Amino acid sequence: MEESFVEETENNKETEVAPALIAVHPTEKSVAVAVGSELRVFDLHGDCSVSLVDDSGRSFHTDSIKAIRFGAKGRLFASAGDDKLVKIWTTDSWHCIRTVCSEKRVSAVAISHDGLFVCFADKFGVVWVVGLDDNSENQSSINTKGAPILAHYCSIITSLEFSPDGQFIVSADRDFKIRVTLFPKKPLNGAHEIQSFCLGHTEFVSCLAFVCSSDYPNGFLLSGSGDSTVRLWDFTSGSLLDTCEVGAEAGLVESDREEVCQPAVTDICASSDGSLVAVAIQSLHGVMLLSCDLSMGRLSVVKVVSMDISIPTSLGMSSADHLWMVTGVSSIPGTKFPSLARVRVFSGLQKDNLNTSKCGPILLKDTDVPGGEKLLEKLQGSLSIVEEEKVLEEAAEAVKTAMHNLLIKRPYSVEKRELRKRSRNDRKLKSC
Amino acid sequence: MMSYDSKANLKHNKSTGLPRKRFYRARAHSNPLSDSHFPVPITPYNVDYSEHYPEFFPSGQINNYNGDTTSSLEVKKIQFADIGCGFGGLLVSLATLFPETLMIGMELRDKVTEYVKERIVALRAANPGKYQNISVVRTNSMKYIPNFFEKGQLSKMFFLFPDPHFKEKNHRRRVISPHLLDEYAYVLQVGGIIYTITDVEELGEWMKACLEGHPLFEAITEEELQTDPVVKLLSSATEEGQKVARNGGQTFQAVYKRIAPSETENGVKNLGERSVLN
Numbered sequence: 055m056e057e058s059f060v061e062e063t064e065n066n067k068e069t070e071v072a073p074a075l076i077a078v079h080p081t082e083k084s085v086a087v088a089v090g091s092e093l094r095v096f097d098l099h100g101d102c103s104v105s106l107v108d109d110s111g112r113s114f115h116t117d118s119i120k121a122i123r124f125g126a127k128g129r130l131f132a133s134a135g136d137d138k139l140v141k142i143w144t145t146d147s148w149h150c151i152r153t154v155c156s157e158k159r160v161s162a163v164a165i166s167h168d169g170l171f172v173c174f175a176d177k178f179g180v181v182w183v184v185g186l187d188d189n190s191e192n193q194s195s196i197n198t199k200g201a202p203i204l205a206h207y208c209s210i211i212t213s214l215e216f217s218p219d220g221q222f223i224v225s226a227d228r229d230f231k232i233r234v235t236l237f238p239k240k241p242l243n244g245a246h247e248i249q250s251f252c253l254g255h256t257e258f259v260s261c262l263a264f265v266c267s268s269d270y271p272n273g274f275l276l277s278g279s280g281d282s283t284v285r286l287w288d289f290t291s292g293s294l295l296d297t298c299e300v301g302a303e304a305g306l307v308e309s310d311r312e313e314v315c316q317p318a319v320t321d322i323c324a325s326s327d328g329s330l331v332a333v334a335i336q337s338l339h340g341v342m343l344l345s346c347d348l349s350m351g352r353l354s355v356v357k358v359v360s361m362d363i364s365i366p367t368s369l370g371m372s373s374a375d376h377l378w379m380v381t382g383v384s385s386i387p388g389t390k391f392p393s394l395a396r397v398r399v400f401s402g403l404q405k406d407n408l409n410t411s412k413c414g415p416i417l418l419k420d421t422d423v424p425g426g427e428k429l430l431e432k433l434q435g436s437l438s439i440v441e442e443e444k445v446l447e448e449a450a451e452a453v454k455t456a457m458h459n460l461l462i463k464r465p466y467s468v469e470k471r472e473l474r475k476r477s478r479n480d481r482k483l484k485s486c
Numbered sequence: 487m488m489s490y491d492s493k494a495n496l497k498h499n500k501s502t503g504l505p506r507k508r509f510y511r512a513r514a515h516s517n518p519l520s521d522s523h524f525p526v527p528i529t530p531y532n533v534d535y536s537e538h539y540p541e542f543f544p545s546g547q548i549n550n551y552n553g554d555t556t557s558s559l560e561v562k563k564i565q566f567a568d569i570g571c572g573f574g575g576l577l578v579s580l581a582t583l584f585p586e587t588l589m590i591g592m593e594l595r596d597k598v599t600e601y602v603k604e605r606i607v608a609l610r611a612a613n614p615g616k617y618q619n620i621s622v623v624r625t626n627s628m629k630y631i632p633n634f635f636e637k638g639q640l641s642k643m644f645f646l647f648p649d650p651h652f653k654e655k656n657h658r659r660r661v662i663s664p665h666l667l668d669e670y671a672y673v674l675q676v677g678g679i680i681y682t683i684t685d686v687e688e689l690g691e692w693m694k695a696c697l698e699g700h701p702l703f704e705a706i707t708e709e710e711l712q713t714d715p716v717v718k719l720l721s722s723a724t725e726e727g728q729k730v731a732r733n734g735g736q737t738f739q740a741v742y743k744r745i746a747p748s749e750t751e752n753g754v755k756n757l758g759e760r761s762v763l764n
């Protein structure tokens with residue numbers, strides 16, 4: 055189909071920068087940042103930088119990392135990206151225990167809660183699974199391939215999540231779709247049983263997160279989108295419970311104009327008790343905090359906490375009372391600042407705290423951040439980055455452009471298509 | 487009937503009797519995907535039934551959904567889908583065979599879709615009260631099936647003489663594939679039937695192998711094949727089928743039934759559901 059032909063060939067490598075990513079260990083034992091092909095880890099428990107070890111003799115990642123995450127229990131960590139590699143690390147020694155080769159570039163990754171499977175999605179909309187059986191200890195040098203389990207036809211999968219009870223795998227795509235699929239006992243044979251589709255977004259879905267509480271241990275699904283909303287779903291039925299127009303709430307959407315500019319939601323994360331949801335939005339210097347009433351199925355804005363210069367590109371929360379943020383980009387086209395990242399931390403996120411104190415969460419000074427300047431030096435690459443206001447602004451802008459190019463569908467005019475057909479024929483004629 | 491007739495007169499050019507196209511444009515209250523040339527309903531609730539089936543959904547009722555999810559009111563929904571319906575021959579045959587069943591053709595090509603629309607309008611005008619249950623929509627069925635149908639909504643899906651895409655690297659463009667079958671299984675109710683036929687032997691084998699290998703489909707029995715009135719239409723009702731028949735070509739069909747997931751394939755959930763049922 056012409057449509058897919060266009061999608062496959064029109065990627066503009068120039069603007070394809072990757073946002074810096076952050077992942078926090080569930081109990082804040084360590085924090086990882088990925089910038090470009092670099093994976094940086096700081097061990098908060100041992101108060102030291104981590105040197106990653108990959109016995110397979112291969113280099114680490116060789117192209118932009120597009121997804122990082124800890125497993126639910128924090129024992130495993132996965133990193134994956136444009137070099138078509140998925141690397142699985144054990145977090146006690148930070149050894150790479152498995153390198154999986156993908157046929158295509160990898161856009162998302164998830165680890166099953168029992169730690170037995172890793173799923174990853176490629177840029178052609180296929181989700182793959184790899185088993186991490188226990189006898190893998192001496193297999194570290196063996197590269198494995200995944201088995202395809204499901205697909206979003208000719209779409210880019212932007213996010214993959216396991217449901218809190220591990221029963222479902224949820225995949226989101228650039229075609230406004232969220233698919234909830236039963237994760238079978240033997241996933242290598244495929245995940246064929248679709249539980250629901252969560253439909254309602256009117257632009258690409260950029261991120262997913264589950265929110266659960268002690269009353270609702272199975273939780274609900276949250277999604278963020280290019281349509282500038284965060285939505286709350288009953289994922290077993292696919293019904294939309296609530297929509298929060300976060301772009302408009304943050305005053306970023308000028309709806310009176312004909313061409314409405316919708317800043318995309320770039321990341322969401324929920325606190326482990328489900329009381330608070332943090333949202334990163336393009337052009338928002340700070341984060342928006344939402345509260346989630348699970349019994350009513352309602353989302354409401356608590357407040358926007360602003361930061362002077364940073365528009366976070368990725369968020370992370372742990373059971374400790376901290377919201378971690380990173381702003382950064384693999385490279386800024388036309389500049390000499392590679393692998394740029396700025397890490398910031400909010401503390402004081404407890405709900406009571408937010409309600410009573412007017413100052414709300416506190417943006418920690420660099421010296422007060424867990425791990426202190428030692429951590430920042432590792433994760434940011436340097437401390438002097440603080441001064442680079444303009445560069446951070448450019449980084450956010452580059453990330454925005456890249457996301458737009460990757461996920462927003464440009465109208466493809468008939469004339470352009472005709473031109474394309476003709477030039478293809480020209481080429482054929484010449485080569486004859 | 488009266489209201490229909492007067493409407494039909496308005497919508498048709500008096501001198502030629504042909505339908506005036508401007509009355510048959512898709513309404514854009516579903517969100518147009520910017521890369522597509524056609525609007526796509528955001529959810530199945532946004533499918534405009536009054537536009538497709540005005541006689542079944544009169545009085546400007548926008549869709550088949552009254553906004554109340556708890557309503558016990560049974561609303562009529564589309565039950566048959568002809569995927570890649572081409573010029574619509576199958577829909578036309580099925581319309582009178584199942585006059586109370588709503589069916590829709592899905593077609594990617596704009597001009598072909600327009601043709602089918604006009605064909606239906608002309609049939610409705612010439613046969614008052616008939617052909618009210620068929621319609622067509624321009625869409626890419628490989629991407630947007632879940633936007634049109636809810637879980638378990640369909641009882642029949644048709645894939646007649648689909649494009650073969652011979653080259654190995656183009657197999658993923660085939661409209662029957664292991665992954666797309668997951669979506670078809672989702673929109674089909676248990677017991678629903680998927681009909682496929684082709685004159686390309688290799689494609690016939692491919693479709694059969696995909697269906698055979700899928701845990702949610704099972705071949706229907708020889709007996710069911712004989713008694714199902716629809717099976718006879720597969721090779722004769724569509725334009726492509728007639729062309730193949732004229733040229734004396736062979737056809738290869740695969741007809742499968744949507745089955746409930748087996749306990750061994752899946753996790754605890756289904757075991758639980760089963761024990762409740764039994």
Ligand SMILES: C[S@@+](CC[C@H](N)C(=O)[O-])C[C@H]1O[C@@H](n2cnc3c(N)ncnc32)[C@H](O)[C@@H]1O
Binds near residue numbers: 570593626661724
């Ligand atoms: C060979 S024709 C067969 C038409 C009809 N079923 C018949 O038997 O006469 C295949 C049809 O499928 C349509 N088609 C191909 N891919 C499609 C897609 N992804 N969605 C909807 N229609 C599609 C084509 O435009 C074409 O009209």
